[in-house]
Amino acid sequence: MNEAAARIYAAIAAIPHGRVASYGAIAARAGLPGRARLVGRLLGEVPDGMELPWYRVLRSSGHIAMPPGSRGFREQSRRLRAEGVEVKNGRVPLSRFGLDGDLDHALWGMPDA
Numbered sequence: 078m079n080e081a082a083a084r085i086y087a088a089i090a091a092i093p094h095g096r097v098a099s100y101g102a103i104a105a106r107a108g109l110p111g112r113a114r115l116v117g118r119l120l121g122e123v124p125d126g127m128e129l130p131w132y133r134v135l136r137s138s139g140h141i142a143m144p145p146g147s148r149g150f151r152e153q154s155r156r157l158r159a160e161g162v163e164v165k166n167g168r169v170p171l172s173r174f175g176l177d178g179d180l181d182h183a184l185w186g187m188p189d190a
Contacts, residue, residue, distance in 0.1 A: 099137040109117040132156040139171040
């Protein structure tokens with residue numbers, strides 16, 4: 078595994094329970110800004126035996142990237158909801174559940190502006 082892949086997998090593994098991150102946010106956290114597509118590709122090539130919270134990675138809009146109604150879409154929705162993440166019409170409100178949401182809200186629970 079190359080260094081870029083290792084950093085991306087580490088960034089995905091670090092997403093906490095009940096939170097989500099976009100492909101672009103994962104790339105940036107891995108030190109590879111602008112490489113969101115690489116994150117998506119690597120999620121499809123996870124080495125055997127590696128357990129990753131793949132379902133916590135979403136599009137920048139907060140939408141699940143898999144086709145609505147597909148088996149993967151249903152599985153991702155189910156796993157997110159099991160962690161208390163709100164999924165409505167295939168979308169998660171990043172302002173509440175995203176790693177890069179509003180800092181005051183994340184720290185103090187301030188209402189969204």
